[in-house]
Each structure stands twice: as structure tokens, then as C-alpha cells.
Amino acid sequence: MATAYLNCRIKDSDDTAFLVEDHLITKTGSDEEIRKLIAGGDETVELNGMYVVPGFADTHMHLLGLGEYLSSLMLNHCTDSRQILELTKNRLQTLKEGEWLLGRGYHDDLEIDRQALDAISTEVPIVLTRACGHVASVNSKALEAAGISEETEIEEGDIDFKRGIVKENALRLLKKAMKEPDESRLQEYIRKGAEYCSARGITAVGSDDLVSFNSSYQVPLKAFEHMALKNEMNVRVSEQCEFHDPEEFSRFLDDGYTAGVGNEAFVIGPLKLILDGSLGARTAAMSEPYSDDPDTCGILIYDDTTVETFFRLAQRYNMPVISHAIGDAALDQILRVYEENMYEGNPLHNGLVHCQIMRRDQLEKILKLNLNCYIQTLFIDYDAGIVNERVGERTEYSYPFRTLYENVLTSNGSDAPVELPDPLKGIELAVTRTSLSNGKAMNMNEALTVRQALDSYTDKAYEQLGLENCGRIAEGYNADFAVLSENPLETDIPDIHKIQVMMTVMDGRTVFEK
Ligand SMILES: [Zn+2]
Incomplete structure (x- = not known):
């Protein structure tokens, strides 16, 4: 049985209709041409002139983390700490015996301390x-449950025992103490995360999940593999594999995994390294102290030797490395390792995730080394409001998205659950570089055009993920697409984020319909 999609406009095509058989687009053409191919029993879908794009690809996120976040107490809309505490108190009533109360998503300017949370529960x-x-x-x-006392110290982490604030590596102590979700719970998270993606027109993601919980990498990996085997994945995943240490990575390689293992529903992607923290929390590693906290330069997660060990091991197995670097000191560390160990021209597609605070010499080096860049234009919404306070004049070469886009392979994403995935909002922010929530702007000369921003979620994103059979509405391609209420290229820029996703089809299956 085939399905004919009729009367639409198609990105990068003059055709107005296409035919989907099984999981593939088998023919594109005019309405007339496609109608002729329909036989009895085939389905027709009338799209009323709506705009069809290849399914968006979000090239860096945490799908499991997104699913967990959607299942936990979501605090992303909170504007003051009173609200957070109120919601936390209400959540307490809904918990089952033995469950922890987990919430996430409030921004860094809101301070919650131990005393306030103790007032809600000490049990x-x-x-x-x-x-x-x-x-x-x-x-x-x-x-207490995590065994943290006043004396506890942890490398590359920080604990403010009195105020109950735990940072970076110290968070692992909490994870260790929590009950591990089993495979069926993980699959529930994957389904939830995928469902959210489908509703935003996303059909593929680069996702970093292997250290989401304290378990070995095998537990989340199996959860994905089993779903892919049974054809239950509603979003394609290229796994950005993160590990706690090089020894664990080495075991993974010994198990026969490396980039490219898997199928089009779930495939092993690059090794992912997290080198520093975040700008909001002032844990991104800076070469000079933060402008609004002269005692702090942030946190580097690994020493140089460990980063190099990871890199050389990956390269030996032809596995690309992508590195989370937000501060310029983290960038210095990884650029040094790349420069000294990488093949000329970067044939393995090693890259950088985030690309935020940097100096001119670093930007030049990124272009010279031809690094692949995974940006998050959605971050502008929050960061435009804090970047000047945090780093002052260092903003000049920061978030240089246009320069990157025009010179090296650059794709977009959300880093969900840091930001909720939303390609249309991401496209608008890439162009306006102005926060929708506070109206503040970031150096406008690094704004993308709408065309570039759209491609950063489609053509460039698929190239980045290496999914060669996706990303076009053309014969022989996988039937992965989204139907939008309007064409972003013809919409007033401030209205792009309001465009609605009307339908999402992945692998020929309708996974979302409004
Ligand atoms: Zn991330």
C-alpha cells in the first residue's frame, strides 16, 4: 500500500506531491503525475498548500535525559524561587514510597538552598x-543518602554543604545513591522524548545518553538496541557516546562497538567528551576569571593526559570525537589535543559541541583545523541576558555562528533537556540573535540568514549525523518529513517560532498529527 501526499509545497523542489511506499519516498512530481500512480487501497493525504520539509534533525541532545525530564517536575517556566518551592511541595504529594523528588529546569539566577528544601521535607x-x-x-x-558530609571533597566538582549546592562531578554521588531505572523505564523515557521530538517535527537526533544514569553504558545502550531491533524507534538516533573514563571507553571498543555500528534507527556515532561546565553556573572553564566573579575560572573536567588518551583511543578505531567546550580554557585544551593528534584536514570529522566563549585566535584555529561544529542557537534566548555580565569584552568572538556556518560543517540542536527541542524557535533565534524572553541581543554580525538556519536543522544536520538516506524529499530517500503550517523562508522573522508543525512522518509512519 502506498500513500500519496498531494497539494503541498516542498523545500528545495518545484514538485507539489510525492508518493511514499513502505518507508521510502518512491516518486515526486506534480499532483497530476502522482495521482496517476494511485491504485485502489492506496491512501491520499491532501496537504492544502502546506510546506513540507525533511524531518528536522537536532544534532546534539540527550534523549533519555529529555524523557526523564518530561517525566519529572519541570521547572523551566519558573520565574521566581517561591514558585519553584510551591511546585516542589505539590510534587511531594504525588510520590510513591521510596521515590526521590527530582526536578529540573530553572535558571541559574534563581537560588534555592538546603534550608528551603528541608522546610518541604526532611524524609x-x-x-x-x-x-x-x-x-x-x-x-x-x-x-545524607549520597553520603555527603561537611568533609566530602571531590575532584573537578564542588559541594557547598551548608547551602546544599552540588556541582559537576559531585553530582555523581547523588546519581549513585538513586535507584537505577531498569530497561523498561529507560524505554519509557526514550518514547517520551521521541514523542516530544515528533511534535516539533524532529525525526533524527544526535543523542548523548550513555552516562545519563550511574549504570554501565550497556544498560542504556541495550534499551536503544532492543527498540531498534523491534522497529519501535520513532526518532532516529545517532548515539554520541560518553564515558566516565578511558577504561570504560576501552571496554566498549572491546565489545565490538565503534562509529557506524547499528542501523538507521539507532547507530553508534562519535565519542563525546565533556570538558567543562556551563556559563550559567560559572563552571565553564575560562582562561581569565569571570567578569562577575573574579575568584572563579570555572572547572576543567579532565587533565590533558586523559583527554589525549580518549582521543587517541577513538582515533585508532576510526571513531570521531566531539567535545563539549563552552569556555575558552576548555577550547584551548581540546584544540591542543586535536592539533597534535588529528589527521590533516580532519577526515574523521572530529568536532566541537556548543562553541560559545572563544577568542579570535581560537576561532581561526577551528576553521584551520576544519572542525565540525554543533551549535545551539536556542541558547541565545537565555544567554543573551547573562553573557555580558559573565565575560564582558570576551563576547566579541563568542557564539560566532555565522563565521562557523560559512566555513566549517555546522549544524544546530537543543542540548535538550537544557533547552526543550524546538527547531522553529531555534531558526528564529539564529536570525534575530535576540532573546524572546528579555529582548537582549548578541553581536548581530554573527546572525544566520533564515535559509542558513533552516539548513542548519536539515541538510547540514543530516550531513553531520552521517544519515545519508535522510534529509531530502526526493526519490529513494527515507520517508522522514514534517508538514509545516507556513514556509519559514516566506514568514515574517518574528513569527517563525509561531509556525505550527501539522504532521510528522518518520520511516513512512505518521508519528505526529495535529
Ligand atoms: Zn549536551
């Missing part, structure tokens, strides 16, 4: 994680 462990995921506020019960 149930409470962990509220900030939007960036690098800092959490906890109550006394959570500290």
Missing part, C-alpha cells in the same frame, strides 16, 4: 537540577 531526598544540568540544589536527606 524524602529532594534534588532540583538547574537547566544547564551542571548544578543541583538538594535537601539534607539527599546529602
